[in-house]
């Protein structure tokens with residue numbers, strides 16, 4: 001299914017695809033590299049994981065549901081894919097799992113480690129005064145606490161072992177502008193942008209090899225967009241605009257976006273620490 005998308009790409013996307021092939025050839029050889037990606041059961045996370053696997057990089061995925069598709073891709077490319085099932089809103093589950101995963105990876109002394117914090121939720125949707133503390137707490141755990149805790153831990157392990165980390169957090173245009181009904185989402189994504197800038201500043205100051213960036217993927221055709229289109233106008237004033245994106249074919253394919261992300265991350269030498277990358281600069 002995914003190869004069909006690539007073969008059928010319009011010419012304007014050729015530089016992106018060429019980048020993918022450059023990445024694959026750069027990564028030849030026997031060096032072991034690991035990528036940890038959250039939210040691999042569907043959407044953008046699944047596409048990102050797929051391109052890491054195709055580049056010969058072992059992948060660990062974290063979601064509440066498995067991805068049989070990625071296990072199959074890993075087999076085709078002779079690398080490993082492992083699903084770790086976890087609800088990222090549950091801090092106890094999360095802490096134990098992150099320790100377990102980081103131990104497994106760093107024990108093997110890989111040449112490099114890539115970390116993509118992609119899993120996120122949009123809910124609660126609706127103006128701020130109707131949101132419950134449970135909804136807000138769950139949202140902040142998944143969108144803010146999990147990416148910070150995971151990145152902090154991998155920075156620690158990377159510094160102890162001197163293994164370079166390239167960490168990326170998926171952000172959103174909603175981090176930059178207020179949207180009626182999305183107070184939690186706009187806030188959590190904005191906080192991730194500032195986290196990335198602050199941690200990058202620290203790592204530059206400490207003169208480590210670690211790179212931490214954010215990436216804004218634009219609107220993509222995923223479950224999250226389906227949920228947005230299903231919201232009532234009372235709760236979300238811009239719902240018609242988002243219905244229009246689907247009707248007018250303006251939602252990107254996650255494979256195109258995923259290939260750009262893996263390409264940026266694999267070219268460590270050119271990464272600008274702390275930068276908020278944006279898909280509009282690539283396609």
Ligand SMILES: NC(=O)c1ccc[n+]([C@@H]2O[C@H](COP(=O)([O-])OP(=O)(O)OC[C@H]3O[C@@H](n4cnc5c(N)ncnc54)[C@H](OP(=O)(O)O)[C@@H]3O)[C@@H](O)[C@H]2O)c1
Pocket residue numbers: 038039040041042043044045062063064065066086087088089117118119120121142170171172173216217218219220221222223224225
């Ligand atoms: N789609 C867009 O237009 C758009 C635009 C801008 C930014 N983004 C950002 O892009 C990223 C990917 O979005 P998407 O559209 O691919 O979303 P999606 O289709 O809703 O997929 C979300 C992924 O996150 C995982 N996830 C959600 N809640 C989780 C939890 N509590 N614990 C563990 N995993 C959880 C889901 O897995 P399980 O359900 O199996 O747990 C799923 O794999 C997100 O950071 C999103 O904010 C999306």
